[in-house]
Amino acid sequence: MVIAVIVGAIWWLENRRGEGTSPSGEEYGPRELAAALVPPGMEVGTDEGKLAPNFLLETLDGKEMRLSDLRGQPVVINFWATWCQPCRKEVPELVAAYNSYRERGLVILGVNLQEGKGIVRPFAEDFGMNFPILIDRDGEVGDEYRVLGLPTTYFVDRDGVVRSVFTGPFIEKGQGANVQGAIEENELQKRIDQILN
Template identity: 45%
Template structure:
């Protein structure tokens, strides 16, 4: 009897893992209707020092648009990689716009200093989060030189360098 229960629980666990995997994959490919091949919606946000930045200002560049927060462990994990990628590829037309979803600016400023972030960090009033249909953090959009979404990534973007080598 206990073998049957263990076998049944094993099947249930595998089914649950497959189901959750399908949900995660669909979110990576299609966050709020924004998927590869669609135009990235334009927006204007302010940097931490108050300068206005619009996505359209970056046409002609490959842009990583990253939604993150200081309290998010995977966000904290991927940020050093983004700093390295920006240093390595900025001269080839690569830009990063990091959109903070934190509720206040102070932890963001501290984070930027601590992690030596060398690209624009923008502060969102939640309008752009809604516009892009962000459902989890981190979420990244790799956008081509014409403003078209190439990749949508929910979770840590570990394969960023491979993707950059394909488009730069």
């Protein structure tokens, strides 16, 4: 009986919803950009040409990550879920892109929407996701980024500016006929090149 209670408590801690509080005492979720990071005349928003909204989320390995800390690096923010079949199809392309471009400073953030670590960790391991996985347990960051379908991917340049947004999977060449809204990996490469330069 005691073992069942302990196992149940561990499962609940790993899979509960709600953002919670970071080790630094801050709430996880959307965050204001510091005034010093917003140049005169720039707006914060999710449209192309605007500064990407800041956020603080917990990583799969228990650390915290703030988007604004990545200023100076090109960032791909990919919103996904384990149950999303198109997300599953595009993971190999994202892993390949990360492996190809990380030496040039590219950061890919896989932002999981509304699932606990106990669900996300085995998925990430099975798919070889070697880039940071962030947990948006209550979906606040997804809401801030106006994520209406999965996967949704934002391409943010070194200055923190959204350069493009795509909803749908980046998939292996030749699979496009099978997945509605899919684009081939050369499009992923084009969009990454846009934020690297």
